[in-house]
Amino acid sequence: MTTLKIDVHHVTRVEGHGNIVVDVQSGELKECRFEVVEAPRFFEGMLRGRLYTEASHITSRICGICAVGHATTSLCATEKALGIEPSEQTVFLRKLNLHGEIIDSHVLHTYMLVAPDFFGVGSVIPLVETHRDVVLRALRIKKLSGDLCAMVGGRHTHPIAMTVGGFTHLPTEAELRQMRARLVDARADMDETVALFATLPWPEFERETEYVSLHKDDEYAFIGGTIVTSDGFSYPIEDYKKVTNEECVPFSTAKWTHHNRESYMVGALARLNNNFDQLHPRAKEAAAKLGLKPIVTNPFLNT
Known part of the structure; x- marks a missing residue:
């Protein structure tokens, strides 16, 4: 019978610090945890x-990525407490800012943290020699x-620039028009990204769980709405x-949460599973090319 002990300190290519502990004794899994x-x-x-004007600037330091x-969450909470209703323009600009960050975070995750595994290298650096076009595409999107x-x-x-009730300064019309043109031009890089990841051999692994996200009737929700689960x-x-339902566990400084099951999943895959019908038509086309159709229960496809 198999006996196996794995104790990884620390896991590389993740946004943070964590360990993996696995203990198999005589073929029976005794322990498997992420610390x-x-x-x-x-x-x-x-x-x-x-x-109250300092809160969003402090909370943004929770994570540089x-x-x-x-910051946006802090501002929304502060405005709720003070009874402030931000203008339509303020909400729009906050969403625009958040979408920029989401693109940045996703390209970091897909290209810098995930892709090296599929190309058989230890980091993104060796890919500069073997897949230079892939690295340059990632850097263009990130820029x-x-x-x-x-x-x-x-x-x-x-x-x-974000503050309670609005902004301390606003982008000019010229800046917005120039950015729109750059975003339209970037569609080619986005299409190439989808094409690349559609060819990769994703692990065949399914884990059913509860998916939790925001939901709004009139848009694919990132800010506001209601909290829904699968x-x-x-x-x-x-x-x-x-x-x-936060709780502390002895082996982790991050709090655990649970709702209807022992655990649940949030993030990109949860949003897709709960709000698939509200995806933009181009996003639905990309999902089809990647084989994504709810309910997706392979956590690797969160990429």
Whole structure:
């Protein structure tokens, strides 16, 4: 019978720090866990006693990669508490800024963290010699997304222009028109990205779980709406704690959450599973080429 012990410190090519522990004794899986070992950050404590205008700038420091998401969430919470209704223009620009960050994060994940495994190398660096076009495409997309965030938020990482109720300054019409043209031109790189990842041999692995995301009747939701799950539950955003149900575990500094099952999944795959019908037609075409049709239960396809 198989006896196997795996103890990886730390997992590489992930956004953060984590360990993997696996213990198989006489063919029986005794333990399998992912440990988040980053030091506690105590952002809740940092915010106590600070001005409400400072909150989004502090919370954006939770992550340098997804700073826009943390800042936007903080602003939405502050405005909810103060009874402030942001203008249609403010909401639109926040969405634009968030989309820039999502593009940036996804190209980092797909090209820099995932692709090296499929090409049999330890990092993206060796791909410069063997697949230079792939690396250059990734850098072009990443540059575009960074410029988009900087145009709206004042800078790419940790936006400084977003504030409670609006922005401290706005992009000009000329900047917006120029950015629109660049985004249209980038469709070729996006199409090539889909074509590349459609050819990769994804692991055949299925794991059914509950998928949790935002939902809005009139758009593919990233900000606002209601909280929905693939198990049929729906909650107003104000009741988010009924979904998160945070708990501490001894082997991880990141809190665990559960809802209708032992765990659930959020993010890109959850949004696709819960809001597939609201995808843009071009996005649906890309999903078809990648073999994505809800409910998708292969977590590798979150890429």
